[in-house]
Each structure stands twice: as structure tokens, then as C-alpha cells.
Amino acid sequence: MRSLKHQIFVLLVGSLVLLAASFLVTLGFYMKDRAVAAAIVKVQTDLATCGEIIDQKFPGSWSEQNGNLYKGPDKISLNNELVDHLSNLTGDTVTLFLGETRVATTVRGSNGERAIGTKVSTSVAQKVLQDGQTYVGQANVVGEWYQTGYVPLRAESGKIIGIFYVGISHAYELEIITRSLITMAGIGLSLTIAVALLTMFFLQKVIIYPLHNIVAGTRDVAAGNLTQTVKVSGAKEIGELEDAFNQMVEQIQSLTEEINRANSGNPRYDPTLNDINQPIEPIECDREMTELSIDRVVVPESKQLSRLDSAGCIGEGGLPKGLNQATLGQIVQFLQATRRPLSAEEVAEGVKLTRVTVRRYLEFLENSGLLKSEQKYGTVGRPVKLFIQF
Known part of the structure; x- marks a missing residue:
């Protein structure tokens, strides 16, 4: 049979673990929403930042020449150096579209090659190319889901001729969530250990040691030492148990003395x-x-x-x-x-x-x-x- 100390300890640790697990699950759902919100803010910021970098590095208007995308006099189609530079700065995938077709991108297909010539999704093309609006949200990019941002590219005449895109993989969101959960799990584990140690100390001092003293006194009385009394410090109930034990010893003393007088x-x-x-x-x-x-x-x-x-x-x-x-x-x-x-x-x-x-x-x-x-x-x-x- 397990001791009272072990039973209380197992109950306490089990309760703390259950509480910590419930907290981490709740935190996981909360962090998922926060990670999505953070990714959206990052996408909007990266769109603006990359747009300014492109304007400074390649002054002039967007245009289409001989089936290629140009920025001023500079050819942008197949300009891997540009998209790689922007990707390294932001940590995002970066793509430039001529119409709805990728002409420079860091996005890679299933074969590991750059996804040049692939098309933007129909829903994004409708909103950006036809409606002329910026799209921020989840989108399927070459078979994978990203938190994305798309802005229309306008020629000097105002005609929309292409799209600029940045995207954050769901791996980024998972990284944020995982890192946060690991941190919280470490803090929770430390607090659990600290509470468990404090509880064990409290149990030893207030309950276990007084009970051991009372048990030892009972054994002394059983061995014939009727002058044995106990003095313990603890909770109110332990004090009442001490008084009851000492009163029992007194009653045994009285009974023994009466037997001695009779004999x-x-x-x-x-x-x-x-x-x-x-x-x-x-x-x-x-x-x-x-x-x-x-x-x-x-x-x-x-x-x-x-x-x-x-x-x-x-x-x-x-x-x-x-x-x-x-x-x-x-x-x-x-x-x-x-x-x-x-x-x-x-x-x-x-x-x-x-x-x-x-x-x-x-x-x-x-x-x-x-x-x-x-x-x-x-x-x-x-x-x-x-x-x-x-």
C-alpha cells in the first residue's frame, strides 16, 4: 500500500500535469490565431518594403516588351538575382508575374526547379488583374498553402500588366507556434517542479512528521511506556489528534493505577x-x-x-x-x-x-x-x- 505522502504527491503532480496540458492546448489555439495575424502584418510590410527597393534599384515605369516584363529600361523577366535578393531580405518567397504567368520567382515546383511559366490562382487573378485590388490572405502557390500578398503592377498608362507577390509558408507560422509552446512548456515544467517540492516540504513538516511522532508514541505505549506523551506542531486536526492521544495515555495510566491498587x-x-x-x-x-x-x-x-x-x-x-x-x-x-x-x-x-x-x-x-x-x-x-x- 502506498504511503499517504506518495498518494498526495501523485495526486498533486497529476493535477499539475493535467492543468499544464490544458493550458498548452489552449495556448496553442491562441498562438495559431496570433501567428496568422503576425504573418499577415509581415506580408503587408514586406510588400511595401520590396516595392520601394525595386523602385530605387530600377527606376522607371512597368512595361511589357516582346513578351517580357520591364521596369524602365531593365528587363525583369528571369531576373533571378532580384527575386533572390528580396527573398533573402524578407525570408519570403518572391514572384513577379507578367499577366498571370510567373516570369521571375523563388517558388520552386515539385521537381525543385523554379516555377517559371506557372500561373497564379484564378481567384487571385480575378481580384488583382481584373479588379485591380491588393490581395492579402491564404492562397495555393504551386500546390502549397502560403500566407500571401499580391499587388497589381501598372504600366505608365495605368493598365495592369502584372503582379508582384510575396508569400510566407505555413512553416513560418508553425515555427512561431512551436517556439512559443516550447518556451511556455519550459516555464510550466519549472513551476510544476517548484510547486511539487514546496508541497512535499509542507507535507513532511505539517503532516508526515507529526503523524510519525504520534505513531512512535503509540508504539511506546504498546511497549509499556505509559509516561510517553507527544508534542507535535501542525494543522488544527493534527493538534486535535495529539490531544486525543495524550488523553488516551492518561486514561491508560489511570486504569493501570487502579489495577495496581486493586492488586x-x-x-x-x-x-x-x-x-x-x-x-x-x-x-x-x-x-x-x-x-x-x-x-x-x-x-x-x-x-x-x-x-x-x-x-x-x-x-x-x-x-x-x-x-x-x-x-x-x-x-x-x-x-x-x-x-x-x-x-x-x-x-x-x-x-x-x-x-x-x-x-x-x-x-x-x-x-x-x-x-x-x-x-x-x-x-x-x-x-x-x-x-x-x-
Whole structure:
């Protein structure tokens, strides 16, 4: 069976991975739209840039001479140097058309040769050559889809005689998307690892270690060490488990002491055979004194006893349910030996009992008039309740 730590860790990592995968899928769709928008902007910019370069390098008007495309006196048809230069500058495919036919291009066909003599698509020819408009959008270029831009080439008379084209392959869009997703995946992986490590540290400190301490205390009790108590720090539920464990130990102590007292009247009983939590001898008092209730205890002044000395004369019948004489005597002896204001935590540490149990006995002594209490205020934190002997 897997440990609680491993189960929580697997659940956490699985949730983070699922969240990261969902985020990357959503980001992929978003980046696809952004990549298309970026490609369109690039196409429009490259059309303008290449047009200015051509005008500066080849001044003059566009014209058709002997079935070839000219710019001023310069022949543009089959001018591979020009289209290659523009392609290197922009990273696009570049083509010049005479009419609807490619006369200079970097686009290559399936055989790897320049696609000279191939035609522009019908839809583009309609919009650019006949309607005289610029076309920006997806188009099929020699069997492959590109994000394209087409502008009409006009002769000096204003007649449209050709087309200038730039195109961005879908590979460019995929490159943008892939690069963005890889970056986000790296960031997401780093955050996942960081969150997982912080969660493991939190689980170890707040849940796993306190539970281990409680389990170790339980094993000690099972081995016969009934003075074992646990002190853990953690969540509220862990603190409640600590109190429940310490109360259980106290109940076992009480039961053991009752068994020891019952067996002490048996002539065959040897107290050395069971030395776990031997009851502390109660303070001796007259028989008449033991029959009095705690609020009637009177100690002669000649004996110069404190009120706390009379606690040993309280019989089992004078104690509230859940308290026993032996534990009361143990706490009283510690108070008499210390003789200074003490908190419940200090007494609990001194007698090796839980603070919850010790507090019940101290409050009983306070309610019986044998102790008094006062609040001690520090500079920070909650006040501490101190129990003081009369």
C-alpha cells in the first residue's frame, strides 16, 4: 500500500500535469490565431518594403516588351538575382508575374526547379488583374498553402500588366507556434517542479512528521511506556489528534493505577512485577480528615502546613470523575517541591503528563481553594495562566 505522502504527491503532480496540458492546448489555439495575424502584418510590410527597393534599384515605369516584363529600361523577366535578393531580405518567397504567368520567382515546383511559366490562382487573378485590388490572405502557390500578398503592377498608362507577390509558408507560422509552446512548456515544467517540492516540504513538516511522532508514541505505549506523551506542531486536526492521544495515555495510566491498587490487597501480589507508573504514596492524614470533603479541610496552625498539604487527604470519593488520587499526589508533590508560580505546561513537563490532564487537576485544586491563579502578560502573544500556592 502506498504511503499517504506518495498518494498526495501523485495526486498533486497529476493535477499539475493535467492543468499544464490544458493550458498548452489552449495556448496553442491562441498562438495559431496570433501567428496568422503576425504573418499577415509581415506580408503587408514586406510588400511595401520590396516595392520601394525595386523602385530605387530600377527606376522607371512597368512595361511589357516582346513578351517580357520591364521596369524602365531593365528587363525583369528571369531576373533571378532580384527575386533572390528580396527573398533573402524578407525570408519570403518572391514572384513577379507578367499577366498571370510567373516570369521571375523563388517558388520552386515539385521537381525543385523554379516555377517559371506557372500561373497564379484564378481567384487571385480575378481580384488583382481584373479588379485591380491588393490581395492579402491564404492562397495555393504551386500546390502549397502560403500566407500571401499580391499587388497589381501598372504600366505608365495605368493598365495592369502584372503582379508582384510575396508569400510566407505555413512553416513560418508553425515555427512561431512551436517556439512559443516550447518556451511556455519550459516555464510550466519549472513551476510544476517548484510547486511539487514546496508541497512535499509542507507535507513532511505539517503532516508526515507529526503523524510519525504520534505513531512512535503509540508504539511506546504498546511497549509499556505509559509516561510517553507527544508534542507535535501542525494543522488544527493534527493538534486535535495529539490531544486525543495524550488523553488516551492518561486514561491508560489511570486504569493501570487502579489495577495496581486493586492488586496491592492481594497477598500473592508482588509490586515489583509491575513497576509501570507505581502510584505515589498519598500524604498521611487522620482518618477523620479523609472523611471530610475538600471544602471542609482544616489544618492546625501549629503544623504550619500550606493549604496544598491537605490535598493528600482527599479520598477518591472527593475527586471529580476522571481524576485519581495517585496522579493528584504526584502533581501536589511537584508543586510543593517547586514552590513558585507555574503554568500548566511547566507542571506537565515536570510530572511527564499531558498538559490537558495536568490542567484538569490544577483547575480542580484552584476550584477547591488550594491554589489561586493569575494571568501573566508578556510583550507579545497570549497571556499565560500561572497557578500559585497559598
